[in-house]
Amino acid sequence: MDLSALGNDIERVVVSEEQIxxxxxELAAQVKKDYDGRDLSLVGVLKGAIMAMADLTRAMQRHIExxxxxxxxxxxGTKSSGVVRILKxxxxxxxGRNILIVEDIVDSGLTLSWLRANLMSRGAASVEILAILxxxxxxxxxxxxKYVGFDIPKDFVVGYGLDFDxxxxxxxFIGVLAKHMYS
Numbered sequence: 001m002d003l004s005a006l007g008n009d010i011e012r013v014v015v016s017e018e019q020i021x022x023x024x025x026e027l028a029a030q031v032k033k034d035y036d037g038r039d040l041s042l043v044g045v046l047k048g049a050i051m052a053m054a055d056l057t058r059a060m061q062r063h064i065e066x067x068x069x070x071x072x073x074x075x076x077g078t079k080s081s082g083v084v085r086i087l088k089x090x091x092x093x094x095x096g097r098n099i100l101i102v103e104d105i106v107d108s109g110l111t112l113s114w115l116r117a118n119l120m121s122r123g124a125a126s127v128e129i130l131a132i133l134x135x136x137x138x139x140x141x142x143x144x145x146k147y148v149g150f151d152i153p154k155d156f157v158v159g160y161g162l163d164f165d166x167x168x169x170x171x172x173f174i175g176v177l178a179k180h181m182y183s
Contacts, residue, residue, distance in 0.1 A: 009168075010175040014157055015150050017172040020132070023149045024052065027130060028059035031100065031147065039065075041097045043119070046070040046088060047169065048104030051161040052132045052149075056102060067092055073111045084114045095123035100147075104161045105133040109143040116143070133157065133174065150174075156182065 031040075044053035046068050057064060070088035099119055106112055112129060119127045130147035137154045152174075158164050159171030164182060 009178055009181055010158070010171075011155075011178045013173050013175045014152055014155070015133075015160075015174040020149070020160055020172075020174070021055070024055050024132075025059045027147050027149065028056050028061075031056075031130065032060050032062050034146075035062075035098060035100075038098055040100060041065040041067060041092075041094060042100050042102050043090065043094075044068045044102045045104070045115070048161040048163070049102045049132075051169075052104060052130075053102045056130070065092070065097075067094075069115070071111060071115060073108075084111050093122075094119060096125050099124045099127045101127065101129045103129060103131045105135065105157070106131045106143055106145060106148075107135050107138050108140040110140055112143045112145075113141045132160065133162075 040062075042053065042057065042064055044050065044066065047070070053066065057066065067090045068088065069086065069090055071084055071086055073084045101112070101115060101119070103112060106129075112131075116127050116129065128146040129143065131145045132149040134145060134148050134151050135154050136151055155176040156164070157174050158168035158177045159174040161169055162174065163169045164177050168177070
């Protein structure tokens with residue numbers, strides 16, 4: 001979808017489709033190298049990570065397992081509530097597995113901090129995080145992301161899996177949602 005088709009919904013593009021594609025190839029190469037000779041299970045966080053998970057796995061060119069979790073700390077607003085709920089749990093046992101959480105965005109860090117602890121408590125051998133976006137200024141807790149696509153400001157962004165009220169996920173770029181859309 002091109003930007004003009006969105007009217008004035010998007011203030012500006014923060015990360016272009018080409019930047020995303022290039023960075024994901026770099027991240028995939030690094031992950032492949034880091035896990036060479038070891039098992040790897042990717043856990044995508046629904047729904048936001050679906051685009052990144054698909055593109056990352058295609059670029060990785062190695063055997064991996066994939067599973068999905070859906071967790072929520074947002075509701076229908078634009079700020080994290082801090083209370084994490086599991087909406088869809090893993091389908092497989094992760095005991096002894098090397099887990100790489102694939103997440104669309106690290107905002108407050110509360111959800112990912114909780115998720116990492118939850119997966120470690122299930123007996124995973126290791127749990128690392130790959131996030132397409134990170135908002136360092138919005139962090140309420142420090143979350144060690146081993147792989148980060150882009151650091152961005154605190155603006156509310158949509159596209160490439162990120163939504164507002166289930167809209168804009170299908171954009172091929174990441175853009176700042178105009179304030180009039182949610183205020």
